[in-house]
Amino acid sequence: MRQKTARGKYHPAAGSLLNQSQGLLRRFNLQPRKRLGQHFLIDEAVLKTIIEAAELTPTDVIIEIGPGLGILTRQLSQQAGQVIAIELDSQLAAILKRTLAPFSNVVIVNKDVLKTEPATLLKEQAAANSGYKVVANLPYYITSPVLRHFLEAQVKPQIMVVMVQEEVAETIVAAPGQMRLLSVSVQFYGKPRIISQVPAGCFYPMPEVDSALLRIDLYPQPALAVADRDGFFNLVRAGFSASRKQIANSLAQGLGLEKADVLSLLEQADIAQQRRAQTLTLDEWGRLWQVFSRGRDG
Known part of the structure:
Protein backbone atom coordinates (compact mmCIF):
# COMPACT_ATOMS: atom_id res chain seq x y z
CA MET A 1 0.00 0.00 0.00
CA TYR A 219 11.69 27.25 34.13
CA PRO A 220 13.03 26.35 37.61
CA GLN A 221 10.66 29.07 38.82
CA PRO A 222 7.81 30.79 36.93
CA ALA A 223 8.78 33.74 34.75
CA LEU A 224 7.01 36.13 37.14
CA ALA A 225 7.31 36.18 40.93
CA VAL A 226 3.60 35.97 41.72
CA ALA A 227 2.47 34.79 45.15
CA ASP A 228 -1.23 34.58 44.26
CA ARG A 229 -1.24 32.76 40.93
CA ASP A 230 -5.00 32.25 40.92
CA GLY A 231 -5.47 35.99 41.36
CA PHE A 232 -2.94 36.75 38.64
CA PHE A 233 -4.64 34.49 36.12
CA ASN A 234 -8.06 35.88 37.05
CA LEU A 235 -6.68 39.27 36.05
CA VAL A 236 -5.27 37.91 32.78
CA ARG A 237 -8.51 36.06 32.07
CA ALA A 238 -10.46 39.27 32.57
CA GLY A 239 -8.12 41.06 30.18
CA PHE A 240 -8.79 38.49 27.47
CA SER A 241 -12.53 38.23 28.18
CA ALA A 242 -13.23 40.67 25.36
CA SER A 243 -9.96 40.63 23.45
CA ARG A 244 -11.19 42.90 20.65
CA LYS A 245 -11.86 45.65 23.16
CA GLN A 246 -9.27 47.97 24.60
CA ILE A 247 -7.66 46.57 27.74
CA ALA A 248 -9.31 49.23 29.92
CA ASN A 249 -12.79 48.15 28.86
CA SER A 250 -12.00 44.43 29.10
CA LEU A 251 -10.67 44.74 32.65
CA ALA A 252 -13.51 46.96 33.82
CA GLN A 253 -16.05 44.50 32.45
CA GLY A 254 -14.20 41.34 33.48
CA LEU A 255 -13.36 42.46 37.02
CA GLY A 256 -16.49 44.49 37.71
CA LEU A 257 -14.50 47.67 38.33
CA GLU A 258 -15.21 51.29 37.57
CA LYS A 259 -13.56 52.46 34.36
CA ALA A 260 -11.80 55.29 36.20
CA ASP A 261 -10.22 52.82 38.63
CA VAL A 262 -8.95 50.67 35.78
CA LEU A 263 -7.49 53.69 33.99
CA SER A 264 -5.61 54.56 37.17
CA LEU A 265 -4.21 51.02 37.43
CA LEU A 266 -3.07 51.06 33.81
CA GLU A 267 -1.39 54.44 34.25
CA GLN A 268 0.50 53.20 37.31
CA ALA A 269 1.61 50.12 35.36
CA ASP A 270 2.71 52.33 32.43
CA ILE A 271 0.32 50.62 30.01
CA ALA A 272 -1.65 52.73 27.53
CA GLN A 273 -5.41 52.37 27.94
CA GLN A 274 -5.86 51.89 24.18
CA ARG A 275 -3.81 48.68 24.18
CA ARG A 276 -5.49 45.32 23.69
CA ALA A 277 -4.79 42.24 25.79
CA GLN A 278 -3.07 40.35 22.96
CA THR A 279 -0.37 43.06 22.71
CA LEU A 280 0.80 42.90 26.33
CA THR A 281 4.08 41.19 27.18
CA LEU A 282 4.41 38.82 30.10
CA ASP A 283 6.37 41.49 32.00
CA GLU A 284 3.56 44.00 31.42
CA TRP A 285 1.04 41.55 32.85
CA GLY A 286 3.37 41.23 35.82
CA ARG A 287 3.50 45.01 36.34
CA LEU A 288 -0.26 45.28 36.03
CA TRP A 289 -0.71 42.52 38.59
CA GLN A 290 1.63 44.23 41.05
CA VAL A 291 -0.36 47.45 40.83
CA PHE A 292 -3.71 45.65 40.97
CA SER A 293 -2.76 43.46 43.93
CA ARG A 294 -1.42 46.45 45.90
CA GLY A 295 -4.71 48.25 45.40
CA ARG A 296 -6.72 45.14 46.21
CA ASP A 297 -4.77 44.28 49.36
CA GLY A 298 -4.41 47.88 50.47
Missing part, protein backbone atom coordinates in the same frame (compact mmCIF):
# COMPACT_ATOMS: atom_id res chain seq x y z
CA ARG A 2 1.53 3.33 -1.07
CA GLN A 3 0.27 6.45 0.66
CA LYS A 4 0.21 10.04 -0.55
CA THR A 5 0.73 13.35 1.22
CA ALA A 6 -2.22 15.25 -0.25
CA ARG A 7 -5.07 16.26 2.03
CA GLY A 8 -7.15 13.19 2.81
CA LYS A 9 -4.29 10.79 1.98
CA TYR A 10 -1.83 9.05 4.26
CA HIS A 11 1.81 10.07 4.35
CA PRO A 12 4.29 7.97 2.29
CA ALA A 13 6.19 6.95 5.43
CA ALA A 14 3.01 5.66 7.07
CA GLY A 15 2.82 2.30 5.29
CA SER A 16 4.49 0.00 7.81
CA LEU A 17 3.04 1.53 10.97
CA LEU A 18 -0.36 1.98 9.34
CA ASN A 19 -0.49 -1.73 8.58
CA GLN A 20 0.80 -2.52 12.07
CA SER A 21 -1.84 -0.31 13.71
CA GLN A 22 -4.68 -1.70 11.62
CA GLY A 23 -3.44 -5.22 12.33
CA LEU A 24 -3.48 -4.62 16.09
CA LEU A 25 -6.97 -3.19 15.93
CA ARG A 26 -8.22 -6.20 13.94
CA ARG A 27 -6.43 -8.64 16.22
CA PHE A 28 -8.17 -7.28 19.30
CA ASN A 29 -11.43 -6.39 17.55
CA LEU A 30 -11.14 -2.70 18.31
CA GLN A 31 -12.16 0.52 16.62
CA PRO A 32 -10.55 3.90 17.35
CA ARG A 33 -12.81 5.79 19.73
CA LYS A 34 -13.62 9.24 18.41
CA ARG A 35 -14.98 10.28 21.81
CA LEU A 36 -11.49 9.83 23.27
CA GLY A 37 -9.78 11.59 20.38
CA GLN A 38 -7.87 8.47 19.34
CA HIS A 39 -5.64 9.18 16.34
CA PHE A 40 -2.65 6.83 16.31
CA LEU A 41 0.71 8.08 15.04
CA ILE A 42 1.82 6.02 12.03
CA ASP A 43 4.83 7.92 10.66
CA GLU A 44 8.27 6.61 11.58
CA ALA A 45 10.02 9.88 10.76
CA VAL A 46 7.74 11.74 13.16
CA LEU A 47 8.38 9.11 15.84
CA LYS A 48 12.11 9.70 15.40
CA THR A 49 11.60 13.46 15.69
CA ILE A 50 9.70 13.01 18.96
CA ILE A 51 12.45 10.85 20.42
CA GLU A 52 15.14 13.32 19.35
CA ALA A 53 13.18 16.29 20.74
CA ALA A 54 12.87 14.59 24.13
CA GLU A 55 16.67 14.17 24.37
CA LEU A 56 16.27 10.91 26.26
CA THR A 57 18.90 9.42 28.54
CA PRO A 58 19.05 5.98 30.22
CA THR A 59 18.13 7.57 33.56
CA ASP A 60 15.06 9.48 32.33
CA VAL A 61 11.62 8.81 33.75
CA ILE A 62 8.93 9.46 31.15
CA ILE A 63 5.21 10.00 31.67
CA GLU A 64 3.40 9.22 28.43
CA ILE A 65 -0.23 10.29 28.16
CA GLY A 66 -2.54 8.27 25.93
CA PRO A 67 -0.11 5.59 24.68
CA GLY A 68 -2.79 4.20 22.36
CA LEU A 69 -1.41 1.12 20.62
CA GLY A 70 2.01 1.49 22.26
CA ILE A 71 4.02 2.38 19.17
CA LEU A 72 5.62 5.47 20.70
CA THR A 73 5.87 3.67 24.05
CA ARG A 74 8.16 1.04 22.54
CA GLN A 75 10.47 3.70 21.15
CA LEU A 76 10.58 5.53 24.47
CA SER A 77 11.33 2.35 26.42
CA GLN A 78 14.42 1.66 24.32
CA GLN A 79 16.11 4.92 25.32
CA ALA A 80 14.62 5.97 28.67
CA GLY A 81 15.07 4.42 32.09
CA GLN A 82 11.36 4.07 32.82
CA VAL A 83 8.14 4.81 30.95
CA ILE A 84 4.92 5.36 32.88
CA ALA A 85 2.13 5.22 30.30
CA ILE A 86 -1.26 6.44 31.51
CA GLU A 87 -4.23 5.31 29.41
CA LEU A 88 -7.89 6.18 30.05
CA ASP A 89 -9.31 3.51 27.71
CA SER A 90 -9.64 0.32 29.78
CA GLN A 91 -9.62 -1.93 26.72
CA LEU A 92 -6.44 -0.39 25.36
CA ALA A 93 -4.79 -0.45 28.78
CA ALA A 94 -5.46 -4.19 29.09
CA ILE A 95 -4.07 -4.82 25.61
CA LEU A 96 -0.98 -2.71 26.30
CA LYS A 97 -0.25 -4.72 29.43
CA ARG A 98 -0.13 -7.81 27.19
CA THR A 99 1.68 -6.44 24.15
CA LEU A 100 4.23 -4.46 26.17
CA ALA A 101 4.85 -7.17 28.77
CA PRO A 102 8.36 -7.89 27.36
CA PHE A 103 9.39 -4.29 28.13
CA SER A 104 10.30 -4.44 31.81
CA ASN A 105 10.76 -0.68 32.14
CA VAL A 106 7.20 0.12 31.01
CA VAL A 107 4.35 0.55 33.49
CA ILE A 108 0.77 0.83 32.19
CA VAL A 109 -1.59 2.86 34.37
CA ASN A 110 -5.32 2.73 33.60
CA LYS A 111 -6.41 6.12 34.96
CA ASP A 112 -7.62 9.55 33.95
CA VAL A 113 -4.48 11.70 33.78
CA LEU A 114 -6.46 14.80 34.78
CA LYS A 115 -7.49 13.12 38.02
CA THR A 116 -4.02 11.80 38.81
CA GLU A 117 -1.28 13.92 40.34
CA PRO A 118 2.13 13.37 38.70
CA ALA A 119 3.63 12.72 42.13
CA THR A 120 1.41 9.65 42.57
CA LEU A 121 2.68 8.25 39.26
CA LEU A 122 6.28 8.72 40.34
CA LYS A 123 6.37 6.02 42.97
CA GLU A 124 10.10 6.32 43.54
CA GLN A 125 10.90 9.49 45.48
CA ALA A 126 14.20 9.71 43.63
CA ALA A 127 12.34 10.05 40.34
CA ALA A 128 10.26 12.89 41.72
CA ASN A 129 13.37 14.66 43.01
CA SER A 130 15.48 14.27 39.88
CA GLY A 131 12.69 15.33 37.53
CA TYR A 132 10.81 13.64 34.74
CA LYS A 133 9.71 14.33 31.18
CA VAL A 134 6.26 14.27 29.61
CA VAL A 135 6.08 12.86 26.09
CA ALA A 136 2.70 12.42 24.45
CA ASN A 137 0.56 12.38 21.34
CA LEU A 138 -2.24 14.27 23.06
CA PRO A 139 -5.92 13.92 22.19
CA TYR A 140 -6.91 17.38 20.96
CA TYR A 141 -9.84 17.76 23.33
CA ILE A 142 -7.68 17.58 26.47
CA THR A 143 -4.65 19.57 25.30
CA SER A 144 -5.20 22.68 27.41
CA PRO A 145 -6.31 20.80 30.56
CA VAL A 146 -3.30 18.44 30.34
CA LEU A 147 -0.83 21.29 29.89
CA ARG A 148 -2.33 23.13 32.83
CA HIS A 149 -2.36 19.94 34.93
CA PHE A 150 1.40 19.42 34.55
CA LEU A 151 2.50 23.06 34.47
CA GLU A 152 0.68 23.75 37.73
CA ALA A 153 1.57 20.43 39.39
CA GLN A 154 3.46 20.38 42.66
CA VAL A 155 6.00 18.07 41.01
CA LYS A 156 6.58 19.55 37.56
CA PRO A 157 8.33 17.94 34.58
CA GLN A 158 11.64 19.20 33.24
CA ILE A 159 10.29 19.33 29.72
CA MET A 160 7.12 18.44 27.83
CA VAL A 161 7.25 17.15 24.26
CA VAL A 162 3.68 16.92 23.04
CA MET A 163 1.78 16.55 19.79
CA VAL A 164 -1.00 19.13 19.60
CA GLN A 165 -3.25 20.74 17.02
CA GLU A 166 -1.13 23.06 14.87
CA GLU A 167 -3.30 26.09 15.57
CA VAL A 168 -2.98 25.49 19.31
CA ALA A 169 0.82 25.20 19.05
CA GLU A 170 0.97 28.51 17.20
CA THR A 171 -1.13 30.14 19.91
CA ILE A 172 1.13 28.78 22.66
CA VAL A 173 4.33 30.17 21.10
CA ALA A 174 2.75 33.47 20.04
CA ALA A 175 4.59 36.75 20.53
CA PRO A 176 2.99 39.97 21.83
CA GLY A 177 0.49 41.15 19.26
CA GLN A 178 -0.92 37.64 18.84
CA MET A 179 -0.99 36.54 22.48
CA ARG A 180 -3.99 34.79 23.99
CA LEU A 181 -4.79 33.47 27.45
CA LEU A 182 -3.21 30.10 26.57
CA SER A 183 -0.01 31.86 25.43
CA VAL A 184 0.36 33.63 28.77
CA SER A 185 -0.61 30.50 30.73
CA VAL A 186 2.17 28.41 29.16
CA GLN A 187 4.86 31.08 28.83
CA PHE A 188 4.42 31.91 32.53
CA TYR A 189 5.85 28.46 33.35
CA GLY A 190 8.27 27.71 30.52
CA LYS A 191 9.67 28.44 27.07
CA PRO A 192 7.67 26.77 24.28
CA ARG A 193 8.85 26.16 20.74
CA ILE A 194 7.47 24.31 17.75
CA ILE A 195 9.76 21.46 16.69
CA SER A 196 7.93 20.56 13.48
CA GLN A 197 4.61 20.64 11.67
CA VAL A 198 2.95 17.23 11.32
CA PRO A 199 0.38 16.64 8.53
CA ALA A 200 -2.92 14.92 9.26
CA GLY A 201 -1.83 12.02 7.05
CA CYS A 202 0.65 10.93 9.70
CA PHE A 203 -2.18 9.61 11.90
CA TYR A 204 -4.76 6.84 11.75
CA PRO A 205 -7.60 7.52 11.59
CA MET A 206 -6.78 10.81 9.95
CA PRO A 207 -7.84 13.91 11.93
CA GLU A 208 -9.44 16.87 10.20
CA VAL A 209 -6.58 19.25 11.01
CA ASP A 210 -2.79 19.21 10.96
CA SER A 211 -0.72 18.90 14.10
CA ALA A 212 2.56 20.25 15.43
CA LEU A 213 5.18 18.83 17.75
CA LEU A 214 5.69 21.23 20.64
CA ARG A 215 8.45 21.29 23.24
CA ILE A 216 8.11 23.24 26.49
CA ASP A 217 11.21 23.72 28.65
CA LEU A 218 9.96 24.54 32.12
Whole structure:
Protein backbone atom coordinates (compact mmCIF):
# COMPACT_ATOMS: atom_id res chain seq x y z
CA MET A 1 0.00 0.00 0.00
CA ARG A 2 1.53 3.33 -1.07
CA GLN A 3 0.27 6.45 0.66
CA LYS A 4 0.21 10.04 -0.55
CA THR A 5 0.73 13.35 1.22
CA ALA A 6 -2.22 15.25 -0.25
CA ARG A 7 -5.07 16.26 2.03
CA GLY A 8 -7.15 13.19 2.81
CA LYS A 9 -4.29 10.79 1.98
CA TYR A 10 -1.83 9.05 4.26
CA HIS A 11 1.81 10.07 4.35
CA PRO A 12 4.29 7.97 2.29
CA ALA A 13 6.19 6.95 5.43
CA ALA A 14 3.01 5.66 7.07
CA GLY A 15 2.82 2.30 5.29
CA SER A 16 4.49 0.00 7.81
CA LEU A 17 3.04 1.53 10.97
CA LEU A 18 -0.36 1.98 9.34
CA ASN A 19 -0.49 -1.73 8.58
CA GLN A 20 0.80 -2.52 12.07
CA SER A 21 -1.84 -0.31 13.71
CA GLN A 22 -4.68 -1.70 11.62
CA GLY A 23 -3.44 -5.22 12.33
CA LEU A 24 -3.48 -4.62 16.09
CA LEU A 25 -6.97 -3.19 15.93
CA ARG A 26 -8.22 -6.20 13.94
CA ARG A 27 -6.43 -8.64 16.22
CA PHE A 28 -8.17 -7.28 19.30
CA ASN A 29 -11.43 -6.39 17.55
CA LEU A 30 -11.14 -2.70 18.31
CA GLN A 31 -12.16 0.52 16.62
CA PRO A 32 -10.55 3.90 17.35
CA ARG A 33 -12.81 5.79 19.73
CA LYS A 34 -13.62 9.24 18.41
CA ARG A 35 -14.98 10.28 21.81
CA LEU A 36 -11.49 9.83 23.27
CA GLY A 37 -9.78 11.59 20.38
CA GLN A 38 -7.87 8.47 19.34
CA HIS A 39 -5.64 9.18 16.34
CA PHE A 40 -2.65 6.83 16.31
CA LEU A 41 0.71 8.08 15.04
CA ILE A 42 1.82 6.02 12.03
CA ASP A 43 4.83 7.92 10.66
CA GLU A 44 8.27 6.61 11.58
CA ALA A 45 10.02 9.88 10.76
CA VAL A 46 7.74 11.74 13.16
CA LEU A 47 8.38 9.11 15.84
CA LYS A 48 12.11 9.70 15.40
CA THR A 49 11.60 13.46 15.69
CA ILE A 50 9.70 13.01 18.96
CA ILE A 51 12.45 10.85 20.42
CA GLU A 52 15.14 13.32 19.35
CA ALA A 53 13.18 16.29 20.74
CA ALA A 54 12.87 14.59 24.13
CA GLU A 55 16.67 14.17 24.37
CA LEU A 56 16.27 10.91 26.26
CA THR A 57 18.90 9.42 28.54
CA PRO A 58 19.05 5.98 30.22
CA THR A 59 18.13 7.57 33.56
CA ASP A 60 15.06 9.48 32.33
CA VAL A 61 11.62 8.81 33.75
CA ILE A 62 8.93 9.46 31.15
CA ILE A 63 5.21 10.00 31.67
CA GLU A 64 3.40 9.22 28.43
CA ILE A 65 -0.23 10.29 28.16
CA GLY A 66 -2.54 8.27 25.93
CA PRO A 67 -0.11 5.59 24.68
CA GLY A 68 -2.79 4.20 22.36
CA LEU A 69 -1.41 1.12 20.62
CA GLY A 70 2.01 1.49 22.26
CA ILE A 71 4.02 2.38 19.17
CA LEU A 72 5.62 5.47 20.70
CA THR A 73 5.87 3.67 24.05
CA ARG A 74 8.16 1.04 22.54
CA GLN A 75 10.47 3.70 21.15
CA LEU A 76 10.58 5.53 24.47
CA SER A 77 11.33 2.35 26.42
CA GLN A 78 14.42 1.66 24.32
CA GLN A 79 16.11 4.92 25.32
CA ALA A 80 14.62 5.97 28.67
CA GLY A 81 15.07 4.42 32.09
CA GLN A 82 11.36 4.07 32.82
CA VAL A 83 8.14 4.81 30.95
CA ILE A 84 4.92 5.36 32.88
CA ALA A 85 2.13 5.22 30.30
CA ILE A 86 -1.26 6.44 31.51
CA GLU A 87 -4.23 5.31 29.41
CA LEU A 88 -7.89 6.18 30.05
CA ASP A 89 -9.31 3.51 27.71
CA SER A 90 -9.64 0.32 29.78
CA GLN A 91 -9.62 -1.93 26.72
CA LEU A 92 -6.44 -0.39 25.36
CA ALA A 93 -4.79 -0.45 28.78
CA ALA A 94 -5.46 -4.19 29.09
CA ILE A 95 -4.07 -4.82 25.61
CA LEU A 96 -0.98 -2.71 26.30
CA LYS A 97 -0.25 -4.72 29.43
CA ARG A 98 -0.13 -7.81 27.19
CA THR A 99 1.68 -6.44 24.15
CA LEU A 100 4.23 -4.46 26.17
CA ALA A 101 4.85 -7.17 28.77
CA PRO A 102 8.36 -7.89 27.36
CA PHE A 103 9.39 -4.29 28.13
CA SER A 104 10.30 -4.44 31.81
CA ASN A 105 10.76 -0.68 32.14
CA VAL A 106 7.20 0.12 31.01
CA VAL A 107 4.35 0.55 33.49
CA ILE A 108 0.77 0.83 32.19
CA VAL A 109 -1.59 2.86 34.37
CA ASN A 110 -5.32 2.73 33.60
CA LYS A 111 -6.41 6.12 34.96
CA ASP A 112 -7.62 9.55 33.95
CA VAL A 113 -4.48 11.70 33.78
CA LEU A 114 -6.46 14.80 34.78
CA LYS A 115 -7.49 13.12 38.02
CA THR A 116 -4.02 11.80 38.81
CA GLU A 117 -1.28 13.92 40.34
CA PRO A 118 2.13 13.37 38.70
CA ALA A 119 3.63 12.72 42.13
CA THR A 120 1.41 9.65 42.57
CA LEU A 121 2.68 8.25 39.26
CA LEU A 122 6.28 8.72 40.34
CA LYS A 123 6.37 6.02 42.97
CA GLU A 124 10.10 6.32 43.54
CA GLN A 125 10.90 9.49 45.48
CA ALA A 126 14.20 9.71 43.63
CA ALA A 127 12.34 10.05 40.34
CA ALA A 128 10.26 12.89 41.72
CA ASN A 129 13.37 14.66 43.01
CA SER A 130 15.48 14.27 39.88
CA GLY A 131 12.69 15.33 37.53
CA TYR A 132 10.81 13.64 34.74
CA LYS A 133 9.71 14.33 31.18
CA VAL A 134 6.26 14.27 29.61
CA VAL A 135 6.08 12.86 26.09
CA ALA A 136 2.70 12.42 24.45
CA ASN A 137 0.56 12.38 21.34
CA LEU A 138 -2.24 14.27 23.06
CA PRO A 139 -5.92 13.92 22.19
CA TYR A 140 -6.91 17.38 20.96
CA TYR A 141 -9.84 17.76 23.33
CA ILE A 142 -7.68 17.58 26.47
CA THR A 143 -4.65 19.57 25.30
CA SER A 144 -5.20 22.68 27.41
CA PRO A 145 -6.31 20.80 30.56
CA VAL A 146 -3.30 18.44 30.34
CA LEU A 147 -0.83 21.29 29.89
CA ARG A 148 -2.33 23.13 32.83
CA HIS A 149 -2.36 19.94 34.93
CA PHE A 150 1.40 19.42 34.55
CA LEU A 151 2.50 23.06 34.47
CA GLU A 152 0.68 23.75 37.73
CA ALA A 153 1.57 20.43 39.39
CA GLN A 154 3.46 20.38 42.66
CA VAL A 155 6.00 18.07 41.01
CA LYS A 156 6.58 19.55 37.56
CA PRO A 157 8.33 17.94 34.58
CA GLN A 158 11.64 19.20 33.24
CA ILE A 159 10.29 19.33 29.72
CA MET A 160 7.12 18.44 27.83
CA VAL A 161 7.25 17.15 24.26
CA VAL A 162 3.68 16.92 23.04
CA MET A 163 1.78 16.55 19.79
CA VAL A 164 -1.00 19.13 19.60
CA GLN A 165 -3.25 20.74 17.02
CA GLU A 166 -1.13 23.06 14.87
CA GLU A 167 -3.30 26.09 15.57
CA VAL A 168 -2.98 25.49 19.31
CA ALA A 169 0.82 25.20 19.05
CA GLU A 170 0.97 28.51 17.20
CA THR A 171 -1.13 30.14 19.91
CA ILE A 172 1.13 28.78 22.66
CA VAL A 173 4.33 30.17 21.10
CA ALA A 174 2.75 33.47 20.04
CA ALA A 175 4.59 36.75 20.53
CA PRO A 176 2.99 39.97 21.83
CA GLY A 177 0.49 41.15 19.26
CA GLN A 178 -0.92 37.64 18.84
CA MET A 179 -0.99 36.54 22.48
CA ARG A 180 -3.99 34.79 23.99
CA LEU A 181 -4.79 33.47 27.45
CA LEU A 182 -3.21 30.10 26.57
CA SER A 183 -0.01 31.86 25.43
CA VAL A 184 0.36 33.63 28.77
CA SER A 185 -0.61 30.50 30.73
CA VAL A 186 2.17 28.41 29.16
CA GLN A 187 4.86 31.08 28.83
CA PHE A 188 4.42 31.91 32.53
CA TYR A 189 5.85 28.46 33.35
CA GLY A 190 8.27 27.71 30.52
CA LYS A 191 9.67 28.44 27.07
CA PRO A 192 7.67 26.77 24.28
CA ARG A 193 8.85 26.16 20.74
CA ILE A 194 7.47 24.31 17.75
CA ILE A 195 9.76 21.46 16.69
CA SER A 196 7.93 20.56 13.48
CA GLN A 197 4.61 20.64 11.67
CA VAL A 198 2.95 17.23 11.32
CA PRO A 199 0.38 16.64 8.53
CA ALA A 200 -2.92 14.92 9.26
CA GLY A 201 -1.83 12.02 7.05
CA CYS A 202 0.65 10.93 9.70
CA PHE A 203 -2.18 9.61 11.90
CA TYR A 204 -4.76 6.84 11.75
CA PRO A 205 -7.60 7.52 11.59
CA MET A 206 -6.78 10.81 9.95
CA PRO A 207 -7.84 13.91 11.93
CA GLU A 208 -9.44 16.87 10.20
CA VAL A 209 -6.58 19.25 11.01
CA ASP A 210 -2.79 19.21 10.96
CA SER A 211 -0.72 18.90 14.10
CA ALA A 212 2.56 20.25 15.43
CA LEU A 213 5.18 18.83 17.75
CA LEU A 214 5.69 21.23 20.64
CA ARG A 215 8.45 21.29 23.24
CA ILE A 216 8.11 23.24 26.49
CA ASP A 217 11.21 23.72 28.65
CA LEU A 218 9.96 24.54 32.12
CA TYR A 219 11.69 27.25 34.13
CA PRO A 220 13.03 26.35 37.61
CA GLN A 221 10.66 29.07 38.82
CA PRO A 222 7.81 30.79 36.93
CA ALA A 223 8.78 33.74 34.75
CA LEU A 224 7.01 36.13 37.14
CA ALA A 225 7.31 36.18 40.93
CA VAL A 226 3.60 35.97 41.72
CA ALA A 227 2.47 34.79 45.15
CA ASP A 228 -1.23 34.58 44.26
CA ARG A 229 -1.24 32.76 40.93
CA ASP A 230 -5.00 32.25 40.92
CA GLY A 231 -5.47 35.99 41.36
CA PHE A 232 -2.94 36.75 38.64
CA PHE A 233 -4.64 34.49 36.12
CA ASN A 234 -8.06 35.88 37.05
CA LEU A 235 -6.68 39.27 36.05
CA VAL A 236 -5.27 37.91 32.78
CA ARG A 237 -8.51 36.06 32.07
CA ALA A 238 -10.46 39.27 32.57
CA GLY A 239 -8.12 41.06 30.18
CA PHE A 240 -8.79 38.49 27.47
CA SER A 241 -12.53 38.23 28.18
CA ALA A 242 -13.23 40.67 25.36
CA SER A 243 -9.96 40.63 23.45
CA ARG A 244 -11.19 42.90 20.65
CA LYS A 245 -11.86 45.65 23.16
CA GLN A 246 -9.27 47.97 24.60
CA ILE A 247 -7.66 46.57 27.74
CA ALA A 248 -9.31 49.23 29.92
CA ASN A 249 -12.79 48.15 28.86
CA SER A 250 -12.00 44.43 29.10
CA LEU A 251 -10.67 44.74 32.65
CA ALA A 252 -13.51 46.96 33.82
CA GLN A 253 -16.05 44.50 32.45
CA GLY A 254 -14.20 41.34 33.48
CA LEU A 255 -13.36 42.46 37.02
CA GLY A 256 -16.49 44.49 37.71
CA LEU A 257 -14.50 47.67 38.33
CA GLU A 258 -15.21 51.29 37.57
CA LYS A 259 -13.56 52.46 34.36
CA ALA A 260 -11.80 55.29 36.20
CA ASP A 261 -10.22 52.82 38.63
CA VAL A 262 -8.95 50.67 35.78
CA LEU A 263 -7.49 53.69 33.99
CA SER A 264 -5.61 54.56 37.17
CA LEU A 265 -4.21 51.02 37.43
CA LEU A 266 -3.07 51.06 33.81
CA GLU A 267 -1.39 54.44 34.25
CA GLN A 268 0.50 53.20 37.31
CA ALA A 269 1.61 50.12 35.36
CA ASP A 270 2.71 52.33 32.43
CA ILE A 271 0.32 50.62 30.01
CA ALA A 272 -1.65 52.73 27.53
CA GLN A 273 -5.41 52.37 27.94
CA GLN A 274 -5.86 51.89 24.18
CA ARG A 275 -3.81 48.68 24.18
CA ARG A 276 -5.49 45.32 23.69
CA ALA A 277 -4.79 42.24 25.79
CA GLN A 278 -3.07 40.35 22.96
CA THR A 279 -0.37 43.06 22.71
CA LEU A 280 0.80 42.90 26.33
CA THR A 281 4.08 41.19 27.18
CA LEU A 282 4.41 38.82 30.10
CA ASP A 283 6.37 41.49 32.00
CA GLU A 284 3.56 44.00 31.42
CA TRP A 285 1.04 41.55 32.85
CA GLY A 286 3.37 41.23 35.82
CA ARG A 287 3.50 45.01 36.34
CA LEU A 288 -0.26 45.28 36.03
CA TRP A 289 -0.71 42.52 38.59
CA GLN A 290 1.63 44.23 41.05
CA VAL A 291 -0.36 47.45 40.83
CA PHE A 292 -3.71 45.65 40.97
CA SER A 293 -2.76 43.46 43.93
CA ARG A 294 -1.42 46.45 45.90
CA GLY A 295 -4.71 48.25 45.40
CA ARG A 296 -6.72 45.14 46.21
CA ASP A 297 -4.77 44.28 49.36
CA GLY A 298 -4.41 47.88 50.47
